[in-house]
Amino acid sequence: MEIELSLPEPDPAEQDREVIETLINDSKYTSFAAKYLREHKSEIDQLIKMKTKFGNTWKDVVKTGLRVPNSKVGFYATDADCYDVFGDPLKYVVHSHNMRDADPNAIPQRVVGGDQLSLQVSDACKERIISARCRFARNLTNYVFPTSISPKDRVAAEAELKAALDKLTGDLAGTYTKMGDLSQEEQDKMVENHQLFHNKDEFLVKGDFYDDWPNGRGQFHNNDGTVMVWVGEEDHIRCMSLEKGSDISSCYNKATKMLEHLDKHVGLAHHKDFGWLTSCPTNVGTGMRASVHISLPRIKANMPISELKDICKKNNLDIRGTGGENTGFAGVVFDVSNRRRFDVALSRCHY
Structure with missing residues (x-):
């Protein structure tokens, strides 16, 4: 027995x-x-x-x-x-x-689209800036964030976002593609062109962000390719606007218009003390990274990278390679972005 x-x-x-x-x-x-x-x-x-x-x-x-x-x-x-x-x-x-x-008076308010940006860019900067980009991280109020979301809710959250994106009109109207509908070759090509995210980041792997891959994930782009939305990476939403040249104001204004639309249709997570809520707490507040790719050949030739980083830090800026976070500095083109995300109004992150 x-x-x-x-x-x-x-x-x-x-x-x-x-x-x-x-x-x-x-x-x-x-x-x-x-x-x-x-x-x-x-x-x-x-x-x-x-x-x-x-x-x-x-x-x-x-x-x-x-x-x-x-x-x-x-x-x-x-x-x-x-x-x-x-x-x-x-x-x-x-x-x-x-x-x-934190200064409680500087927490970004829920209204996103009313604060339009109009930055004046000097002729010297225009000559050196190759491209401009604004990226916003956002999450849905009524769903668990990607690190802990269930397979069922991951798919449901994507469906809500797709329905909202399908309602876009005018210069924001475009196409949504489910990641599962792409071949591996197509995914790899889009990742290489910075149009899609991969599933290889060490921290996101350890945080279970890539569970159920590729279900519940996808990419939206508007018809002229200047606005993209990634669904289901580190945050439910990564909204990006890109422009050739130095017009970062256009990037900002298009992206905030997109976010206003999404907040209206699906509800984006916001907190009175933290601002816009993100998976990583270092991104809360504005959840925005505004950047330019800028050519600085004389600085690269005559200044140590460590000194350049210190100068940027003192001016509330970050500098890195153009290949993305944690990449090296190759060539004379740098990625320069706002350092501040929190305790600052969206349109003043560059100050």
Whole structure:
């Protein structure tokens, strides 16, 4: 006669405690998440009890930080409610990243399209700027964010976004393509041309962002190719506007017009203290990265990259290679963008 022994189910609270103690006690964890826990040990019992209205816990929020010890941030928001339930640690991340406390009067308001931009670009800059781009990260209010969304809801969120994008008219009207309808060769070509996202980012892999690939994901572009929307990457929405030349105002105005349309039809996640909500808390506020590709041959020849980075930082700018985040500097063309995302109005990120 065989006797079956059943093991007791793991206690979720104890599992969360183990995660917290690992982040606190192991010095290899250097993220903002680990630093917060070390500085706020008295809050551990309370953190373990917390849960968002979608059922996500502390362990879900810090899973990437646990899996990638050298992660700078260590947090990914699991849903909009996360910014209320885990508001204190998320504020710690935002303020640590921006190296300052927030001015509540500078949180971006819900109205997106009314603040049109008209920047004056000098002739010298016009000669050197090759292209301009504005990228916005947004999430849907009523769905779990991509790090924790279920397969069913991932597809449902995409369907809502596609329906909203299909309603666009005028200069924003265009075509939506499901990623699953593209061959691997077509996907690779679009990724190479920066028209589509891949599934190879280490942090997003560890954060489960690529689960159910390629279901619930796709790309929209308007008819003249100056506006794109990625659905289902790090955030539910990555809206981008691109122009040849230096007209970054046109990029900004088209993208904010698109966001106003999407907010009206699907509801974008916004918070009174954080602004527009994103998966990575370092992007909250405006959720915007405005950039230009600019040719700087004499600077490249005569100035160390480290010095150039320092100058940019002092002027609230970031500089990197044209191949994307964490790419090297090849040639004389640089990608220069706003450093500030939080505690600043959308149209003033360049100040």
